[in-house]
Amino acid sequence: MAQAYWNQQLRRMECWDGEIYRMFEVGEKYANRKGEYKVLEIHDPKMMVEYQDGTTAELNIGIQQRIWENILAEKEIKQSRSSRSKGTLGISGTQFFIRPVESLIADQLAVRGFKEHVLEQDVSKHKISKGDRLIYFAIENQVFFAVVTITGMPAKPTSRDQLTEQQTDALVHLFPVDIDARAVKVENAVPVDGIEIESQPDILRLLNNDDTYIPITEDEFELLAELLTEASEEEDDEDSQADQDDEEDFED
Numbered sequence: 001m002a003q004a005y006w007n008q009q010l011r012r013m014e015c016w017d018g019e020i021y022r023m024f025e026v027g028e029k030y031a032n033r034k035g036e037y038k039v040l041e042i043h044d045p046k047m048m049v050e051y052q053d054g055t056t057a058e059l060n061i062g063i064q065q066r067i068w069e070n071i072l073a074e075k076e077i078k079q080s081r082s083s084r085s086k087g088t089l090g091i092s093g094t095q096f097f098i099r100p101v102e103s104l105i106a107d108q109l110a111v112r113g114f115k116e117h118v119l120e121q122d123v124s125k126h127k128i129s130k131g132d133r134l135i136y137f138a139i140e141n142q143v144f145f146a147v148v149t150i151t152g153m154p155a156k157p158t159s160r161d162q163l164t165e166q167q168t169d170a171l172v173h174l175f176p177v178d179i180d181a182r183a184v185k186v187e188n189a190v191p192v193d194g195i196e197i198e199s200q201p202d203i204l205r206l207l208n209n210d211d212t213y214i215p216i217t218e219d220e221f222e223l224l225a226e227l228l229t230e231a232s233e234e235e236d237d238e239d240s241q242a243d244q245d246d247e248e249d250f251e252d
Helices: 002-013 061-079 218-251
Strands: 029-032 035-043 046-051 056-060 096-101 118-122 133-138 143-150 172-182
Touching (some): 133 218
Parallel strands (some): 096 133
Antiparallel strands (some): 029 035, 046 056, 118 172, 143 172
8 A cells, every 4th residue: 555655656756747747736645854744725836735733834836846755765765775776766966065154245145156156166175066955054144045056067267357366276166056045134044043953963063164065964955945945935025015015105
């Protein structure tokens, strides 16, 4: 029975509709790291769900899809440990990091390269590659503020203007990135208080070093990324409401 259930879920993941998976269906049950839930409504890119304890929540479909894929992958791995196949879903070699940085602008959360969608990195110090995912942490403000995915291979800067004075003689390369979620304002970012990273017991000390990539597990990354995505969406909603209020004031 259990085998048939997981096989059914894996078949759902293969159902392609345009550019997104038709993974979630109203009335069906799925799970994330908080527990099992039932989908009540779908309004892309969000869906309303109900957990087993009766509580409801509005979740980001993209984030939940990745978490659900990971859960299914874990089940599949357990079922096929005796197999020599290396094509198991979710085994991609992707690395997950927290990247502590100094904020570029005092009242906004931004770092050099965000505007150009590039990541500057001395390749002699840290080994990162295409597909790796990062969560940025602002040391001064003590908040997590961005989710970033490296989308391509590194390239050398084409001019000295692309580097800071300290980097001119270093082995710095530029990695193209996508900014998956970002909080611009400090008050909308995710504070470090209350965040637990079990794979890094000394996380509070590590977060105050701006020359490091802190490796974390995929599950820890996805849970933190979900919090950041919700925070960035709330910020977008606030900005949209502010623009609407400004338009109404202008009309008056």
